[in-house]
Amino acid sequence: MHELSLASVIAQKVQALAEGQPLARVREVRLAVGEWTSVQAEQLVFCYRAVTEDTPLGDSILAIEPVAGVVKCPYCGYMGRPKYWEDAQWLAPIPTLMCPECERSADMVKGHECAIRAIRYAN
Secondary structure, eight states, X not given: OHHHHXXXXXXXXXXXXXXXXXXXXXXXXXXXXXGGGOOOHHHHHHHHHHHHTTSTTTXXXXXEEEEOOEEEOTTTOOEESOOEETTOSSSSXXXXXXXXXXXXXXXXXXXXOEEEEEEEEEO
């Protein structure tokens, strides 16, 4: 479960940033999570609550901003949503790096992010 280690790293980074704001408490951490990261948002929020319990971040909320995948095809110039593998045995279609237009290999442009976008403080 890599969500637990990810939640720990997020909490450590937020705690380090919050130390520079001594009179404010962290209320919300906004995290951008790309479609290709394989991070399960619900599990990450659960793990964040667990690792921040009984810490100065204990009453903060982790808000996930999903980032949709975007590909760019070097062959036909297509840029947009990727082709999805619909026949998978999963609950949702799986994004691929195949161009939906020419079906050749495309480059990932967006959707691999996992970054803190904002921290909201309260006095």
